[in-house]
Ligand SMILES: Nc1ncnc2c1ncn2[C@@H]1O[C@H](COP(=O)(O)OP(=O)(O)O)[C@@H](O)[C@H]1O
């Protein structure tokens with residue numbers, strides 16, 4: 132199963148969602164996390180450096196915190212600028228091999244990499260923050276999804292209550308991820324926030340919100 136995390140707006144929590152969903156799901160499934168962002172958000176969040184060599188997409192992974200991370204590398208930018216959607220989708224599919232779930236973190240745009248990741252997805256999920264510009268951005272995402280004949284599930288990130296917007300191709304679920312300082316701290320340490328919380332204080336609020344989200348997506 133391929134789960135693509137998308138929203139062309141930066142800073143809404145795509146990387147945070149990808150890393151924490153991957154960690155929560157890795158407890159019961161074999162999980163791959165494909166970092167398709169040339170900036171390497173998921174790679175860096177898991178304490179790994181971007182690779183300096185140009186690789187095919189999904190060619191190399193490293194197991195970290197129980198997740199098979201297909202780390203970012205310098206070739207992603209070239210694919211973004213010059214890659215063909217057919218070729219990119221084929222490469223993405225090859226990294227699904229041997230995994231129950233492949234989660235894809237995408238860059239903050241709707242270019243070749245993001246569109247390819249939406250096309251191959253079994254589920255597209257969009258984190259949305261409760262700010263005006265984020266809500267405007269999700270409307271544009273809705274139009275793009277409609278033109279690709281895809282649907283997405285949206286959930287609320289960094290909020291103490293869920294938001295809902297009526298859009299044809301995006302269904303808002305009532306799940307939300309709370310706003311917490313743990314996220315910044317976990318990125319600094321190169322571990323998923325869910326693992327940070329698990330180690331510090333057993334499974335708590337952050338864990339249970341991602342667990343709820345994962346169950347909604349998988350079932
Ligand atoms: N629920 C949250 N509460 C507090 N901070 C968050 C939350 N989700 C994400 N962040 C922080 O917001 C910033 C942007 O998140 P990120 O996942 O990198 O967004 P994107 O990948 O969409 O650009 C990061 O510093 C991250 O730690």
Ligand SMILES: [Mg+2]
Pocket residue numbers: 145146147168172173237
């Ligand atoms: Mg990111």
